[in-house]
Every structure is written in structure tokens, then in C-alpha cells.
Amino acid sequence: MKEIILIKNGELALKGLNRKNFESIMIKNMKRRLEDCGNFKFTAVQSTITVEGDENSDVSKAFERLKYVFGIAGLSKAAVAEKDMQSIFDTTVEYLEDELLLAKTFKVNAKRSDKSFPYGSPEICAQTGGVILSKFPHLKVDVHNPDLIVTVEVRDFGVYIHGNQLKGAGGMPVGSSGKAAILMSGGIDSPVAGWMMAKRGLQLIGIHFASPPYTSELAEKKVRLLTEKVAKYSGRIKLYIVQFTEIQEKIKDVCPEDLFTLVMRRLMMKTAQIIAEKEDCGALITGESLAQVASQTLKALACTDEAATLPVFRPCIGMDKSEIIEISRKIDTFETSILPYEDCCTVFTPKHPKTKPNLEEVKKAEADGDFDELVKEAAQNARFVLID
């Protein structure tokens, strides 16, 4: 029995004249994700994209991959039947046997886009439903809230039959909103922030600041692992590792202790911005959340914000830690994020950081340190790894 995948694109359907453009970005993303699953043909008809493999392709593996692709609202595997009623009955009973046995209630939903098919939707529903009831006598019809919706779609080139549609990853296709740089620590918040913005169609690059020997090789490995988990959704991420030791040591030497963290955050922004601009990014992304720590009070965030001219997206800004954790569990980054390795943010942390810093005072401390050259060098010398 031939099996295909049906993709429902969610928000894309609302994009009017741009829809074709969004759709082609999504198809390109899906193709890349299915490279090692076989040869697939993608066909867009109205709000559905059919994904059809040749005889050597692995449809189940492809289906697993597509669950993570942004822009997809729903997806289902479907069997292809001939365009006659007997074939529709036989295929439904055979292909959906397991689901029909498990369900207590069902309904049939028919869509007939090929108007030359001699039976109308109500007839297809009634007759297919009748056959199902005769073969699976434990079932009852429930048109309002059935366990299983059997969908029969009569299309130009065949009839697609499938059970319940699975919810897709949602959002917009990665790349359709441009490109941005996520500042990746090893914590809980930044992978979530990156995931949230990729979901809105941003292609990501990653920037991680490491301060060896204060931070270890394991901390960097953890960041790579987290980036890999985000890339499962966003597609490839070019991850830059910036050596921040010299800058941090200088901050410690020349700046007042209560401003250490703020000057460091500003210099992170400035360094990140140089890399982001070189990579053609239109924004920076952080995992900051209002009032989470001293460097994330309103005044502290204003100081950090002023250091960058690119827009800074902070999708976690209004979220409680528990809400951020809920997403990190869903996207499977939580267990990695809570591994203990030290981040450079916790090196040289002041005992009493300023929670209501004065921007001019912070800028003066930064100017006294004369960091411009060091920042440029750190950005230039950053190395990168490609994470898939």
C-alpha cells in the first residue's frame, strides 16, 4: 500500500500574496531535513503539501523528522487508494485497522476536491462509515467528539485516507523572518529563547562566551549539546565560541566591583553585535527575563540594551521561571541545561551587584577600561562549529 505524508501549513495560509514564498521556504527546509530519508517529491495544493517518497524512501523516519519543522500546523501519514468506492473501503479498513480497534467512537470526514468523482462527500461518509461499523462492531459514531476521525480526501491523482492528524511544531518556516544571533549560555533560558524565535521564522546563529580556564571544556560541550537540541527544530546553527577570558580579567582589574556584571553584559552585546553583523543578522536574542537576577532589572536591562544598536529580542522577558522550564522540558533541553558546569557569567560575580545602575556610571566604568580593541579582537578571533 502506498503511503504519503500530508502537511497542513498553519499561519502560512493567511499570508496572502506572500504565501507562495513562505511555502517554498518551508519546502526547502523540509527537503534539507529529509536528505537522509530518501527521495521525496513535494506538491503544494491549497493549504496542504503532499510529501511523496519513491519506493526506497523511509516514510516513517521522514514523518518523525517533519514533526520538528516550524511552519507545519498538522501532519498525517496517509494511504493512497484508487478512485473508486471499493478501494476506499478496503484501504480504510486495512490501513486504519489498529486505530479503529483502539477507538470507541469515530466519524468519517470526506473532502472531495475532484468534483468529477461520482459520489458526493455525504455519500462517501455514509458508505465508508457503514463499512467500518460492519467490520468493527464495537465502534459507535460520534460526530461531535470522536476518538478517531477517519478522513477521506478525493484528489486529482488518488484518494488519501488517514486517521487523526498530529499537531505540528507550528510557527513560521525558519528563514522566512530573516536571521538573528542567539546568545547561548549553558542555562535553561537561552535555548528556550532561541527555540521561540526560530519558531517565529528566524534562522539562528549561536554565540557563546567561554572563559577558560575559569570555564571548562565540559561547559562548552554542554552548549554544543543544547545547540544541537535547538537545531533539531531550527535546522543548522553556526555556533561561534568567543574567548572572553582576557576581557573578563580586565573588567575585574579596572571596573568597580558592583558593576562587573553589567559591564560584562554590555561587552557581550558589543562583541555579539560585531559577529551578528558580519553574519547578516538583523537582531540579537537573549534569554533574559525581567527581575530574574540583578542584571535583569529594568534599569540593568536598559544598560545592557544601550550597548547594542541591533534590536534585542528577549522572548522570555515576561515569563516565570516555571513557564520557561515547561518549554525546556518540551523541547528536551532541560536535563542538559541543569548539568552543573560553570558559565562565564558566574566568574567574578560581585557580592552586591547594582540593581538600579546608572547608565552614565556604567558607561564611564566601561570607557575607563578602554575595551574597544579587545572586543574587536575577541569577535575576530571567534571560531565556529556547524551544529546540525
Ligand code: ATP
Ligand atoms: P539561567 O538563567 O537558566 O542560568 P540563562 O541562560 O538565562 O540561564 P543568565 O545568566 O540569566 O543565563 O544570562 C542571561 C542571558 O545572557 C542568557 O539567557 C544568554 O542569552 C546570555 N548569556 C549569559 N551567559 C552567556 C554566555 N556565556 N554566552 C553567551 N550568552 C550568554
Ligand code: MG
Ligand atoms: Mg536567566
